[in-house]
Amino acid sequence: MSQYSEKVMEHFAHPRNVGEMENPDGVGRVGNPTCGDIMNLYLKVKDGVITDATFKTFGCGAAIATSSMVTELVKGKTVKEALSISNRAVAEALGGLPPIKMHCSVLAEEALKAALDDYVARQGKKPE
Amino acid sequence: MSQYSEKVMEHFAHPRNVGEMENPDGVGRVGNPTCGDIMNLYLKVKDGVITDATFKTFGCGAAIATSSMVTELVKGKTVKEALSISNRAVAEALGGLPPIKMHCSVLAEEALKAALDDYVARQGKKPE
């Protein structure tokens, strides 16, 4: 019925992990309203392992589905493992994206990288 | 059914006065095979009145129908009356012709004029 895979539609209809997080350990904010996509990604990290991830997204169906998927993918991963999650991996986990929507998976990757960078930066500042 | 009027089709299907004439008093030959139309018109004239007319024509349906019609129109007319038969009169008598075929009526008029000229020329030469 749709240009999207069933998996994309499922994540769009029932997105996982929606919402802002209280006291996150890392936050990534990418995109801007002019280009039509904004993704905020929040991470909770314990002992180098991502224990929780949530998002808030302004964007098309694919943007919401990739946000949802990326939060699912990172949970339980170490920070290092999470750093190697590529946009292709997100798209593949969704059963593929239409070519014109691949940029949404790129945005998801960027949001994740930004959140992880933020986490690392905060770690650096934190007194050990 | 056709681009032609019923009258044209009727004259095409059953042309009047087909054939060469023995001892005509006037003959008009116009057109050439390159342009796709040849009309030969034969007249018999008695006391300045056209008593018979026949034709032979190479050409499209309209050429044959106008040939047939012009032979019908001239019969019984004086030479002078016949000279005033225009191509429009021939076309009208056929219930009209498609614009692209009006040249056929022109050819019929020219054939008639040529035959009448020929008649007049022969008269001039004939010892009275």
Added chain:
Amino acid sequence: MNPIYMDHAATTPTDQRVVEAMLPYFGEIYGNPSSLHGFGQEARAAVEAARAEIARFLGAKPTEIVFTSGGTESDNFAIKGTAWAKRKRGNHIITSAIEHHAVLESCRFLEKEGFRVTYLPVDGDGLVAPADVAGAITDQTILISIMHANNEIGTIQPIAEIGRIAKEKGIGFHTDAVQTFGHLPINVDELNIDLLSASAHKLYGPKGIGLLYIRKGTKLTPLMHGGDQENGRRASTQNVPGIVGFAKAAELAAASMHEEMARLTSLRDRLIRGLFERLDGIRLNGHPTRRLPNNINLSVESIEGEGIILSLDMMGIACSTGSACTSSSLEPSHCLLAIGLPHELSHGSIRFSLGKQTREGDIDAVLEALPQVVGRLRAMSPLYDQKNLKEREESR
């Protein structure tokens, strides 16, 4: 629940009576109208009867109607055809910033070929000012092309006035009437139209057939070169069933137009009113009254249009983000930017376009569904938070 189709501006279902009118021309009266034999002449008669029907509908002469493959071809033909035919006279074309892509892209192509194009701005309601048209005319101007009504926001342009200006200056006037042909009354003489594009599938006719009205005496280079069909103006074997179907659709449209205009206007306003009662942070795009009777175009703050479309689709309601042909594009609508919407709002626009089958119950279904959808998506949106936060801060 039966799915509710509210995307009639994108395309309409072909009316069953239109399909029935077409059917004999597939397998029975199948001749090529250019053929001399009976099969061909029978088909030709059908084409010429259709042409006469449609000409009557526009107040035009049958010889002024050229059948094309749709609105896009008609627009391309009008614009490029004028450009090629009149390039010796001038190289300037005037159009508006909110034309359909078929017009705009034709103009952009011509710009590469050395033509100059003025894209007139529109006001916040999407109206072109006739004075702007007059002001843009130069001695090089060969064509003015302003659409009758906009496909996205529904604004109806003052084309009678623009036509009058064009006529006074002796400049050809083209109007893209794809959204109005069959929906609003059109008389080419009263509106001073020289060239008019229409497309059958927008009025319950078949896809793949359109027309260009060409006022007698208007010079135009063919877009389709080849055989001498359509009086030498548009080559290609005529689409006989399509042409017959188009004429049938026009006939049906003519019979019910005024009634349908009133009915749709009332449904449209019911939907607009209802949505404003139920939702905050929305905006009606296009002119409040000078708009197509079937068009509702909204911007919804803080969320993106596609998400709304997909959500409504899952609930059995079909609508669109703007023109169908850019639904797959990432660009915000050129039309919404032209009326001054910020990018953010233009990303969040949706269009409902009503049609013959639309009933009050359908309107009510949308009034029920849209607030749910908007609520859900706003809950996911970082912009909605920010906005609320800002408002809360400001009210402190």
Added chain:
Amino acid sequence: MNPIYMDHAATTPTDQRVVEAMLPYFGEIYGNPSSLHGFGQEARAAVEAARAEIARFLGAKPTEIVFTSGGTESDNFAIKGTAWAKRKRGNHIITSAIEHHAVLESCRFLEKEGFRVTYLPVDGDGLVAPADVAGAITDQTILISIMHANNEIGTIQPIAEIGRIAKEKGIGFHTDAVQTFGHLPINVDELNIDLLSASAHKLYGPKGIGLLYIRKGTKLTPLMHGGDQENGRRASTQNVPGIVGFAKAAELAAASMHEEMARLTSLRDRLIRGLFERLDGIRLNGHPTRRLPNNINLSVESIEGEGIILSLDMMGIACSTGSACTSSSLEPSHCLLAIGLPHELSHGSIRFSLGKQTREGDIDAVLEALPQVVGRLRAMSPLYDQKNLKEREESR
């Protein structure tokens, strides 16, 4: 007697199975394939399935198929599209003197725009010599356009060889396959084709739908500017029923092609043989064996073609004087002049083109009717007399 249709080269009846395949796409699955909602995506799925079917038929990739409004548009698109896209690379086009008007008139238009066109001559059978193609190539050549088979005289061109030459030189090769698509096997790779035109109504599909095959990587400026349909190569709302019908027609053609080729060839040869037995002063135009299985083109001395067509039509037999699109023109066929016929003989040419419904009885009906018609018209013809007279004189 049922009328006998022998003008399948002009157009064919739409197969009932094709009509049935199309029907759901008028009133039920009526969405615009560009729309995001279910109505649209269902229509899109149908279009993409059709594209895949047709691609398979040509040995092409689905993305290489662009649907158009017919053969004329495809020819215009291929030729003008190449010209605009490659004008920086060169301005020379090679074609033949016997192409369809859609190709020739597109070339003539481009000549006015500063392009140079070589119209290669053909031999007495209508064949283009591959050596002539090779010889005409210059460093300015951007396109070679040679039709697959001629619509008037049926001659099949050596396009595999021509394609090879084009490929070697890195020049785009277009073939107008309107008369062969669905009738002869075509594989775009084996034949080295870069661009190929086809039209559904020549293979029992609907009128108003065609395609251009565009080999991946081939640069082409759109003919129809506008929305981003057809991968941005051809704007306009897709003609969904037409596209579905085209694919169905191709599927049916593929299933019976080889059988039908053999059957038609045998009927064709029976008609040719029979006519030569019954009539003097006739000539078969086109190649005796390298010809379309369904094509018989004759010149009849001393009489004009239209008279034959009309007379046969009155007897219930539909045939033509050549291409349908010039049936209303007074010019003798450019194609018959190109094979060296004198004007007189080219005026007297007729074409019978057989099809799926043609049976032996129909052939026999023509064998019975044509001699009567020719006899009647020759009796009226001043040329026939002259000829006989001359012959009589010569034999003295």
